[in-house]
Amino acid sequence: MVTGGAKLALVLLSLLFSTYYAETRNVLLIVADDGGFEMGTYRNKIVQTPNLDALAKNSLIFNNAYTSVSSCSPSRAALLTGTPSHQNGMYGLHQGEHHFNSFDDMRSLPKILKDNQIKTGIIGKKHVGPGDVFPFDYSQTEENNSILQVGRNITHIKNLAREFLSNVTQPFFLYVAFHDPHRCGHTNPEYGEFCQRFGNGEEDMGSIPDWSPIHYVPEQIELPYFMPDTMEARKDVAAQYITISRLDQGVGLLLQELKNAGHSNDTLVIYTSDNGIPFPNGRTNLYDSGIAEPMFISSPSHKERKGKVTYSLASLLDITPTVLDWFDINEGNSINNNLTGRSLLPLLIKEPQDRSKEIVFASHNLHEVTMYYPMRAARTQRYKLIHNINYNAPFPIDQDFFLSPTFQDLLNNTRTNQPTYWYKTLKKYYRRPEWELFDLKKDPEELNNVAGKESFKEIYEDLKGRLHEWQKVTKDPWLCAPHAVYEDKGDYKNEPQCLSLDI
Ligand SMILES: *[C@@H]1O[C@H](CO)[C@@H](O)[C@H](O)[C@H]1NC(C)=O
Ligand SMILES: *[C@@H]1O[C@H](CO)[C@@H](O)[C@H](O)[C@H]1NC(C)=O
Ligand SMILES: *[C@@H]1O[C@H](CO)[C@@H](O)[C@H](O)[C@H]1NC(C)=O
Ligand SMILES: *[C@@H]1O[C@H](CO)[C@@H](O)[C@H](O)[C@H]1NC(C)=O
Ligand SMILES: *[C@@H]1O[C@H](CO)[C@@H](O)[C@H](O)[C@H]1NC(C)=O
Ligand SMILES: *[C@@H]1O[C@H](CO)[C@@H](O)[C@H](O)[C@H]1NC(C)=O
Secondary structure, eight states, X not given: OOOHHHHHHHHHHHHHHHHHHHTOOEEEEEEESSOOOOSGGGTOSSSOOHHHHHHHHTSEEEEEEEOSOSSHHHHHHHHHHSSXXXXXXXXXXXXXXXXXXXXXXXXXXXXXXXHTTOEEEEEEOOOOOOGGGSXXXXXXXXXXXXXXXXXXXXXXXXXXXXXXXXXXXXXXXXXXXXXXTOOOTTTOGXXXXXXXXXXXXXXXXXXXXXXXOOOOOGGGOOOOTTSOOSHHHHHHHHXXXXXXXXXXXXXXXXXXXXXXXXXXXXXXXXXXXXXXXXXXXXXXXXXXXXXXXXXXXXXXXXXXXXXXXXXXXXXXXXXHXXXXXXXXXXXXXXXXSOOOOOOSGGGGXXXXXXXXXXXXXEEEOXXXXXXXXXXXXXXOSSEEEXXXXXXXXXXXXXXXXXXXXXXXXXXXXXXXXXXXXXXXXXXXXXXXXXXXXXXTTTOTTOOOOOTTOGGGHHHHHHHHHHHHHHHXXXXXXXXXXXXXXXXXXXXXXXXXXXXXXXX
């Protein structure tokens, strides 16, 4: 027996339900590994990326997006928590002897979303921990799979995405972290410098049924300004392009799966990468060549700026606030740390009138455990300030980049006093001053350090102040380094201070 009141309640309930379902919102976050900038959308005329270019046409394209750290685990932890590496504790790489982890009490996207009844999935490269901080409901990662299968075999990735999508009955967040176009010459040399031969159908390489390999001619490669123009480097990049095109075809498959599952119309699709390419001046650097990222956001409910470009400064620290905004989750004070990023969704509607005050920040500490080289940076539309905290040490080089043909060639040419065809010398690359300030408008290649120049004093002081403020808000343990010691306990509890070392 259903009373009138109960009937009304039922009607209301079903109304509520139907509104709820009509407003179902999902997220597909696609992240490339070490690069992914090389595509038509970003004016590369050689590499073939029709799927990424089509996604970009349906998206707002970010021309000024930057990672907060150019190193894999720190960047992924920053992406998934909205906090820079010094704030979340992931100071360097997570795997092997490096063994870095985020702090145990971090609130990560998968955790927050789980608490809000959103189903979370990860396919591909996870590379963050501890497990409790990043708890995905569905997980197919390198932790219990071959990274080649979950990160580069696009047919396998497609099948996993299909499995995830076929089972979701609630809003979802699916994070697909490709391992392409990462190097693999130091771990799987049998597949080539970038694992570009893995699954290409040649003898002993296996096959990836959905992949049509595209090959590139080294002489035709478009080298970015920060690469030495040698045949070794050209061959290296040509190999990387093959895996960019594999990634591109993988993205096409994913978007098709999303469509087949009926979720094209209710899913926010974000494409980006974790950090810069593994070439000189790229990954592990805070120069633009290390931190600039591809980014586009395709929203089914924002038609205003599809295929348009934004010049607003965006950070990968903005991804967490953006996803929370999309799901209408207000974590507010329950987030145990200040989020300094912002939601990017308003940009999908309108470009800000005044971009002159915009600023993004970066924080790098290590990469491999031996590579202690903390740096902090602030970047506005026009200027970049870098603080090299450990400036007395040479800039460290990581294992896979060291063995790369490009670096070996650079090293050999330098040793034997041959021309390097590079825009820097290795000596300049290794030895950096404590402060670097660049006028990016006049000097986009960041070659002319104006930090000590009288005419830039005001800009230098302003950026230094804003960087210091950000370090404070994000509780940076390096706040006073290297010339002072930070005291914040005991007598200094109420008024923490930088106490000078007189050096
Ligand atoms: C990997 O672990 C997850 C649970 O964390 C499980 O769902 C998945 O089936 C495992 N995959 C393999 C290949 O064992
Ligand atoms: C997905 O659903 C199928 C049945 O439809 C089931 O066999 C499979 O175990 C489910 N997979 C996951 C990861 O829940
Ligand atoms: C890629 O995955 C597909 C589907 O699981 C499989 O048939 C194929 O053998 C895999 N390719 C390689 C190179 O492992
Ligand atoms: C998606 O939405 C558009 C209008 O916004 C509509 O024309 C189209 O039919 C929808 N497609 C699906 C598959 O629901
Ligand atoms: C967050 O930052 C504000 C200043 O922007 C500060 O007043 C507040 O104490 C900070 N909160 C935490 C938890 O650090
Ligand atoms: C660099 O020199 C070493 C030792 O002479 C040699 O084995 C190697 O092939 C050279 N590498 C390149 C890229 O020229």
